[in-house]
Amino acid sequence: MVNQIFYVITVPMVYLAVAWCLVGIAVKVARVVKAPAHPFTLKVFPDKDHPVPSAVWGALSMPTVRRHNPTLWVFLILFHLGVVLLILAHLDLMPWFNIYPADSPNMIGNGAVGVVVTAAILYFLLRRFASPLREISVPADYLLLFLLFCIAMSGDIISWANSWSENGFVLTKQDFGGYLNGLFHFSWDDPAATIDGGHYVVLVTHVFLANLFLMVLPFSKIMHTFFAIPLNKLRRG
Amino acid sequence: MxxxxxxxxxxxxxxxxxxxxxxxxxxxxxxxxxxxxxxxxxxxxxxxxxxxxxxxxxxxxxxxxxxxxxxxxxxxxxxxxxxxxxxxxxxxxxxxxxxxxxxxxxxxxxxxxxxxxxxxxxxxxxxxxPKTLEMLADMSIAKGKTIEKTKENFATAAKNLEKEVLERWRSEGGEEVVPLDVQDANVLYVALAGKHSIIPAAAIMNAAGEKWSLSYFEAVNFGAFVGNPAKTKEIAGRIIDEAKRLNIKEVVICECGTAYRVMKHMTGEKPFGVITLVELIARYLEQGRIKLDKSKLPGKVTYHDPCQIARQGGIYEEPRYVLNHLTDHFVEMTPNRQANWCCGGGGGLVAMGEKDFRMKSAKVKAEQVKATGAEVLCTACENCHTQLSDLNEHYGLGVKVEYLSDLTAKALVQD
Missing domain, CATH: 1.10.1060 (Fumarate Reductase Iron-sulfur Protein; Chain B, domain 2)
Structure with missing residues (x-):
């Protein structure tokens, strides 16, 4: 029974979550695109000479945060850069995507990227418990950060703490690569057949939480990933 | 419910x-x-x-x-x-x-x-x-509908201002001091209801030899304050129609931030330009069409950037350019320009009264003004002027709150 649940989580649920996420994002974006444009300009002066590049740079570098809360800015930059690196690191697990050497037992960053991201999430979560942020936070803010924290922690166990054992990685980068490659090629193979051992349950937990996150994403404020640039464009005219 | x-x-x-x-x-x-x-x-x-x-x-x-x-x-x-x-x-x-x-x-x-x-x-x-704002918006709309009946009274009132305008700037004989209905004028000046908004501007435009016309309508848009887009458009529409009828080159909005933002940014494309009075004054100075006497404004002077013309309109340097022709003792507030603190009177709060909240919520503004050590606090928006005057009294700031246009008109150098 447990094996069957693990299979559902690691294979069919992944497809469902990804499809759900992509459709959800498309619907959300379409709803905004279909809405009427605002009847007048919302820009803030002074004018920017090149509003589009300026909006892109503004969304990526968050100059207003740097100016008004440098500590938060440092954590935000670390978090967002870390997430980009983690996406690359997950792609790099595939045998045909070699940023790190194919025979390396490590993910990109040797586990450090995930730890930095975890620390940043913990900072975002803890600051919400302090006033006045506590007063403006809603339960979804805490739960989303908690979910992200759990995903990052379980990821850390896989990619970093996994290497603490005397014999090196219990599960190697190649093991995970085989699993992801199977998913990518719709093999429907049970990853338990090739990846087994004490840490497998951590992988299942990580995948389950990531599935949840993908399913929640279109309905959450994480949608700012897609709207940060258009939003920044509005204030630049 | x-x-x-x-x-x-x-x-x-x-x-x-x-x-x-x-x-x-x-x-x-x-x-x-x-x-x-x-x-x-x-x-x-x-x-x-x-x-x-x-x-x-x-x-x-x-x-x-x-x-x-x-x-x-x-x-x-x-x-x-x-x-x-x-x-x-x-x-x-x-x-x-x-x-x-x-x-x-x-x-x-x-x-x-x-x-x-x-x-x-x-x-x-x-x-x-707030019924006060709604009523004021409705009154503006009603005025637009009955303007033909009230034009004569308005012309008489404008005539009565001539003496005070002439005290600021002695016009050539035969020239209209406060002209109305001037076809093909360069400027349609849209004032507020009150002579303080007309006299300095009239003197300045006459000094610059401008071909201008005074609008029959007041600039303030209570439709925007109450948040009713239809009424906002209707109120602004009266002025737009007047400018079109007279074939005006530029509509110049008096020192009223909201009126400027509505006319410039919230009412679509228009066949004429829209600028603030401050920009017009700066242009006259740049073109050498008016000269100012710095001795008329002694003491330290500071400037409050009205949100609606500064952050919402980009008018940052023009008022400073004018002030540098008015005084050698200009001091900036900190922060200023885009980061300036709001006076706390916008959004219809001044029109609604709300004095307790306005004073409580603008303590930081009072402290900012005080820190400049200025004797004169100058601005270019009626709402800000009222609020800053109230803050001056409430917090005992001991400054003189002035309009930029008034300071300019008082410093005009008659050749």
Missing amino acids: DAKLKKELIQTFSERLSQAAKMYLENCSRCGLCIEACHAYASSPETRYTAVARAQNIRRIYEEYFKKGKIAKKLNEAVEFSDHWMEKVYETAYTCTGCRRCMTYCPFGIDTGVIQGIAKMLLITADME
């Missing part, structure tokens, strides 16, 4: 959901950066006076009626329309001056003004809008 009204409120809300509004309502990460941006919170640190808390009052309704999923609604603290919640909506609409300083803090640039606009329309639908 009855079901019919709820339905009407949902309809009103949905009609206000532009692309921008949707993005603003769905993407706030409640990072809290905007908390420190609001003058009301900086003066009286209550969470309800933050941009994010005001927006949450509207966002929570949005979660209820425009988003799906029972769990998501619970987790986002969705609320239904109720009499109690409409009080919160009122707080969103009328504890905010629409200064948009918070936009310069927000990583996404969320415009509280747009969310405030939704709140104001909801209040209108529920018949809870």
Whole structure:
């Protein structure tokens, strides 16, 4: 029974979550695109000479945060850069995507990227418990950060703490690569057949939480990933 | 609250959901950066006076009626329309001056003004809008409809101002001192109801030898204050029609920030230019069409950037250019320009009275003025002028609050 649940989580649920996420994002974006444009300009002066590049740079570098809360800015930059690196690191697990050497037992960053991201999430979560942020936070803010924290922690166990054992990685980068490659090629193979051992349950937990996150994403404020640039464009005219 | 009204409120809300509004309502990460941006919170640190808390009052309704999923609604603290919640909506609409300083803090640039606009329309639908503002807006519209009947009285009133204009600038014989209905004029000057808004501008334009005409209509747009787009358009439309009829090159808006923003940015394309009086004065100085005597303005002078012409209009350097022709003792406020603190009187608060809240919420402004050590506090917006005068009295700042146009008119050098 447990094996069957693990299979559902690691294979069919992944497809469902990804499809759900992509459709959800498309619907959300379409709803905004279909809405009427605002009847007048919302820009803030002074004018920017090149509003589009300026909006892109503004969304990526968050100059207003740097100016008004440098500590938060440092954590935000670390978090967002870390997430980009983690996406690359997950792609790099595939045998045909070699940023790190194919025979390396490590993910990109040797586990450090995930730890930095975890620390940043913990900072975002803890600051919400302090006033006045506590007063403006809603339960979804805490739960989303908690979910992200759990995903990052379980990821850390896989990619970093996994290497603490005397014999090196219990599960190697190649093991995970085989699993992801199977998913990518719709093999429907049970990853338990090739990846087994004490840490497998951590992988299942990580995948389950990531599935949840993908399913929640279109309905959450994480949608700012897609709207940060258009939003920044509005204030630049 | 009855079901019919709820339905009407949902309809009103949905009609206000532009692309921008949707993005603003769905993407706030409640990072809290905007908390420190609001003058009301900086003066009286209550969470309800933050941009994010005001927006949450509207966002929570949005979660209820425009988003799906029972769990998501619970987790986002969705609320239904109720009499109690409409009080919160009122707080969103009328504890905010629409200064948009918070936009310069927000990583996404969320415009509280747009969310405030939704709140104001909801209040209108529920018949809870401030009746003073509604009445003033209706009076402006009525004036537009009966203008032919009142033109004669207006002309007489304008004639009565001539003596005071001539005291500032002695015009050539035969020239109209306060001209009306001038076809093909370069400038249609739109003043406020009150001679203080006409006399200095008339003297300056006469000194520059401008071909100008005084508008029959007052610039102020109470439709914008009350948050009714239809009335805002109708009130501005009176002036647009007048400018078209006279084939005007440029409409010059007096020292009224909201009137400028509405005319410049909120009423679509027009066959004439729109500038502020401050820009016109700066242009005259640049072209050498007027000269100013610096000895007329002794003592330290500081300038308050009105949000609606500065942050919302980009008029930052022109007033400083004029002031540098008026005095050698100009001192900047800190912060200034885009980061300047709002005076606390915008968004209709001055027109509504609300003196207790205005004084409480603008303590930070009073402290900012005091720190300059200036004797003269100058600005270019009627709302700001009234609020700053009230702050001056309330906090005993001991400054003289002046209009930039008035200082200019008093310093005109007669050849």
